[in-house]
Amino acid sequence: SQTIHQWPATLVQPVGSPLSLECTVEGTSNPNLYWYRQAAGRGLQLLFYSVGIGQISSEVPQNLSASRPQDRQFILSSKKLLLSDSGFYLCAWSRPGYEQYFGPGTRLTVT
Amino acid sequence: GENVEQHPSTLSVQEGDSAVIKCTYSDSASNYFPWYKQELGKRPQLIIDIRSNVGEKKDQRIAVTLNKTAKHFSLHITETQPEDSAVYFCAASGHQAGTALIFGKGTTLSVSS
Numbered sequence: 001s002q003t004i005h006q007w008p009a010t011l012v013q014p015v016g017s018p019l020s021l022e023c024t025v026e027g028t029s030n031p032n033l034y035w036y037r038q039a040a041g042r043g044l045q046l047l048f049y050s051v052g053i054g055q056i057s058s059e060v061p062q063n064l065s066a067s068r069p070q071d072r073q074f075i076l077s078s079k080k081l082l083l084s085d086s087g088f089y090l091c092a093w094s095r096p097g098y099e100q101y102f103g104p105g106t107r108l109t110v111t
Numbered sequence: 112g113e114n115v116e117q118h119p120s121t122l123s124v125q126e127g128d129s130a131v132i133k134c135t136y137s138d139s140a141s142n143y144f145p146w147y148k149q150e151l152g153k154r155p156q157l158i159i160d161i162r163s164n165v166g167e168k169k170d171q172r173i174a175v176t177l178n179k180t181a182k183h184f185s186l187h188i189t190e191t192q193p194e195d196s197a198v199y200f201c202a203a204s205g206h207q208a209g210t211a212l213i214f215g216k217g218t219t220l221s222v223s224s
Contacts, residue, residue, distance in 0.1 A: 034211055043216040044155070044200060059211070090154060099145065100212055102154040 002027035006091050006103040013110055019064075019078040021106050023091030026072065031093040033074040034100070035066055038088040050074060051096070086110045113138040115203050117215025124191050126224045134201035134215050135183040141203040144177060144184045145212065149198045158199075159186070191222045 003026045013019060025031050035047040046059045048066035056066050063082060067075045074091055086109050094100040114137040124130050136144075145160035161168045161175045161184065168175050172191075177184040188195055198219050202212040 032211075044214040046211050046213070049211045057211075099157055099160060101157065102147075105154050 002093070002101070004091060004093055004101060004103040006089075006106050008106060009104065010107045011109070013081050013108065015083055015110055016080050019076070019081050019085070019108070021076040021089055021091075021108075023074040023076075023103055024072055025093045028072070028093070028095065030071060032096055032100075033068060034092040034094075035074065035076050036090045036092065036102075038090060040087070044090070047076070081110045083110050113141055113203055113213040115201060115213050115215040117201050117218060119218060120216065121219045121221070123221045123223065126191060126193060126222055128191055130188045130191050130195070130220055130222075132186045132199055132201070132218045132220070133183060134185070134203075135181075136203040136213075137182070138203070139179075139182065143204050144175070145202050146173075146175060146186050147200045147202065147214075149200065149217075151197075155200060188220075191220075193222050193224050196220055196222045 005024050007022055032051050034049045036044045037047055038044050048056055048058055050056050050068045053068050053071055063078050065077050089106045091103040092100050115134055117134045122130055142163035146158050147155035148158045149155040159170050159173050159175050161177050163179055166177055172189050174187045198217045200217045201215045204210050204212045
């Protein structure tokens with residue numbers, strides 16, 4: 001069966017510091033991968049999605065970036081965090097044409 | 112691109128009552144419509160989905176209906192229980208390779224006993 005992992009689970013970072021969140025999927029190959037952000041009490045904002053290694057589509061221009069160095073690894077990064085970057089970051093995967101499943105999430109607080 | 116509107120934003124019902132959440136979408140090419148349930152502090156969980164070649168799908172107490180002509184779909188929960196209390200999200204996509212889900216803003220359902 002497929003499993004999706006995210007780490008860290010929680011993170012507190014000062015404004016202006018860098019960020020690296022990692023997501024990995026087990027039990028499948030060539031998945032579609034997604035990064036979402038959810039602000040407190042708000043909806044799911046799609047940030048990036050990827051259909052293959054090195055292929056990244058950005059939905060929202062901002063100070064975040066994503067990379068997919070391996071087939072089942074998706075990384076979300078920032079060079080300098082803003083207060084507005086605080087939120088619940090969710091990675092998700094799907095097989096093309098099939099259901100999408102979310103990881104456990106990373107709760108980021110920028111202070 | 113696709114835009115998904117979801118109503119109501121909050122819904123309070125008594126245990127045993129039915130709850131209905133409605134969504135509309137803008138892209139007539141969308142053909143896949145899932146619903147997710149998110150409990151406080153947890154990840155969204157897929158609870159039911161429907162594809163455009165089906166008008167209705169049911170799974171125990173939950174059902175989803177789709178009206179392609181009007182471009183709207185609805186979630187129906189019957190005999191609600193306190194454990195149904197959560198935030199529910201609808202979504203739509205073309206569900207082709209490289210097409211991401213676009214989510215509604217969510218409905219907070221509260222079921223009181």
